Amino acid sequence: MSHSASGDGVAGVAALIGEPARANILSALMSGRALTAGELARHARVTAQTTSGHLARLLEARLIVVERQGRHRYFRLASPEVARAIEALSVIAGAGPNRTLAIGPKDEAVRRARTCYDHIAGQLGLALADSMQARGLLVHADGAGAITHEGQAFLTDFGIDMTAPARSQRPLCRMCLDWSERRHHIAGRLGAALLNRLLELRWVERVPDSRALTITGIGERGLDTRFRIDVRSPVPHR
Amino acid sequence: MSHSASGDGVAGVAALIGEPARANILSALMSGRALTAGELARHARVTAQTTSGHLARLLEARLIVVERQGRHRYFRLASPEVARAIEALSVIAGAGPNRTLAIGPKDEAVRRARTCYDHIAGQLGLALADSMQARGLLVHADGAGAITHEGQAFLTDFGIDMTAPARSQRPLCRMCLDWSERRHHIAGRLGAALLNRLLELRWVERVPDSRALTITGIGERGLDTRFRIDVRSPVPHR
DNA sequence: GTCATGTTTCGGTCGCAGCCGAAACGTTCC
DNA sequence: GGAACGTTTCGGCTGCGACCGAAACATGAC
Structure with missing residues (x-):
């Protein structure tokens, strides 16, 4: 009854990373570059719609950050952590x-x-x-x-x-x-x-x-x- | 077609950690002590059967190791990594x-x-x-x-x-x-x-x-x- | 304006995996 | 031996979420 601090948050983050498509996205971003949603979709080998959903969840959890540029959106890892x-x-x-x-x-x-x-x-x-x-x-x-x-x-x-x-x-x-x-x-x-x-x-x-x-x-x-x-x-x- | 090395393995491990019950188990083991399956079940707030299944998967992935002692099985984290x-x-x-x-x-x-x-x-x-x-x-x-x-x-x-x-x-x-x-x-x-x-x-x-x-x-x-x-x-x- | 491209939203299907009850298995204690 | 306890296996239920098709929404090019 005291393990809220440790276990809960960890599970959420790990579950996020623990999806093959999302893991591929994050791995691609491990290059340190900012990539567009489309590029990430190709890396993850899923359609653009699916990728969009994943990116939204990763953004909400603050694992990645985004920057708009024209009709593109560039994604980066949120931090060295x-x-x-x-x-x-x-x-x-x-x-x-x-x-x-x-x-x-x-x-x-x-x-x-x-x-x-x-x-x-x-x-x-x-x-x-x-x-x-x-x-x-x-x-x-x-x-x-x-x-x-x-x-x-x-x-x-x-x-x-x-x-x-x-x-x-x-x-x-x-x-x-x-x-x-x-x-x-x-x-x-x-x-x-x-x-x-x-x-x-x-x-x-x-x-x-x-x-x-x-x-x-x-x-x-x-x-x-x-x-x-x-x-x-x-x-x-x- | 070259991201097999990074993304795949990561996803598997993260998915394993990304289950609330399993995350609770691992968090409990972060104390550094070796705990029995029953104790871990209580920490994870699931029944013993469910815990048993989780422990089997964590063992197979080598995230934890086990040591028999009488009718108990003591689990520890597999490594500092x-x-x-x-x-x-x-x-x-x-x-x-x-x-x-x-x-x-x-x-x-x-x-x-x-x-x-x-x-x-x-x-x-x-x-x-x-x-x-x-x-x-x-x-x-x-x-x-x-x-x-x-x-x-x-x-x-x-x-x-x-x-x-x-x-x-x-x-x-x-x-x-x-x-x-x-x-x-x-x-x-x-x-x-x-x-x-x-x-x-x-x-x-x-x-x-x-x-x-x-x-x-x-x-x-x-x-x-x-x-x-x-x-x-x-x-x-x- | 029209068209092409990049991205998101919606709706619906489908499969996987976590969960528990019941029961079996193994060990220890008496 | 039998009883108690810790643990595992089996079977079936259930729900969440990943996925895609279709369509809408942007933005930029012409």
């Missing part, structure tokens, strides 16, 4: 019985580098975390991390200002467990800033209709000189 | 429209100190994190944390050995977002060790049928002398 919950669910789902071998060549690009809401995941994400750790820019002890003074300097030089006062409540540097690699990569405000900067420099580019990121030629060279990351080498599997 | 996902969902659920005022005096104990799977949450959890931060035992920068050398020494002296090689993959020190306070407390192996030690010392005690923890007289004094935490003072709200 929502992305976190979905990622946490992915971790459990991925840990299932025989999931490890069930990946085709199609997903290879996704495993190499992809967006995780607003930061970089996949092998590139891990490599960035490992590299910064090895050079003393980041204290990344066992799934938790903090930026060192050297790290602050490095980032400023790289074009990322992390010294600005936190106007948002969001953690500066959080580590996010990767569903494909089962290790942590950089999330939080730093993770978002890194992704932005890499896109800005055109070191990586988004792949349409996918969470995947491609590493450009400039990116390969840049990652090598600035981060000592050799993109072509076999992936570190620790 | 499961607890994480549930906590992440709680955060979203709690952020809903007018949830902030919907708490009665009954929940006050739960807000003061409670278990969050296997570590301490609530105001006491925050106080511990803040205290260790202030004394330089923990680098707890914005939602991510690592133990300092001074921290290692302090913990050893306090009866917690964190220097042992990590036999499990589990993070040493992770920060967990609190659904009632919206700030981070200490989780990971350190969080679990702290809860264990405090129970061992009888500084805190479990409340039957609840996630709540009570702070004993010894505990009050101990927390004051060792951690500089004044349990009686108005809670720090930052």
Whole structure:
């Protein structure tokens, strides 16, 4: 008679995510981009009417937000917290019985580098975390991390200002467990800033209709000189 | 046609959690204790038969594990990852429209100190994190944390050995977002060790049928002398 | 204005899954 | 042995909600 606070609300949110069509919608939005209702309908593999209903429910529960633009409506995840919950669910789902071998060549690009809401995941994400750790820019002890003074300097030089006062409540540097690699990569405000900067420099580019990121030629060279990351080498599997 | 990896598995797990009865079961198990099917039936407010079915499905999905003991079957959450996902969902659920005022005096104990799977949450959890931060035992920068050398020494002296090689993959020190306070407390192996030690010392005690923890007289004094935490003072709200 | 496109509302069908009663099964205690 | 208790299986009921077709409602292009 006291479990109202915990169980009830959780069930509602989870039930919302627990519908295949809605889960597909949310997964598509995990790319971090804002997508239209029509695009989401295609991702979810249901008709536009059905999608419309789902979107209405997701909006009411504040899992997503919308922005009108002409005759389109662009949907985004409402907050990093929502992305976190979905990622946490992915971790459990991925840990299932025989999931490890069930990946085709199609997903290879996704495993190499992809967006995780607003930061970089996949092998590139891990490599960035490992590299910064090895050079003393980041204290990344066992799934938790903090930026060192050297790290602050490095980032400023790289074009990322992390010294600005936190106007948002969001953690500066959080580590996010990767569903494909089962290790942590950089999330939080730093993770978002890194992704932005890499896109800005055109070191990586988004792949349409996918969470995947491609590493450009400039990116390969840049990652090598600035981060000592050799993109072509076999992936570190620790 | 490439979203099999993300959306599908997530939907299954979320649907499992998204049933009120099952959510209640999982919430009850968030206390970290192992409970019998009968107890869980009472928590979930459904009959034993119904509960049995739910437990079977949760077992098959590996969200929980079971241990026989005589004519009882004791259920536990399968892993910290499961607890994480549930906590992440709680955060979203709690952020809903007018949830902030919907708490009665009954929940006050739960807000003061409670278990969050296997570590301490609530105001006491925050106080511990803040205290260790202030004394330089923990680098707890914005939602991510690592133990300092001074921290290692302090913990050893306090009866917690964190220097042992990590036999499990589990993070040493992770920060967990609190659904009632919206700030981070200490989780990971350190969080679990702290809860264990405090129970061992009888500084805190479990409340039957609840996630709540009570702070004993010894505990009050101990927390004051060792951690500089004044349990009686108005809670720090930052 | 007309037409095309993106999105929502309405109405009705259908299937899944949660629920319980009854009964069977297994274990412990006396 | 029998009785009590905890748990599971079976069968049948019931209701919620996901889905689509059709049509209405917007917005923008011409």
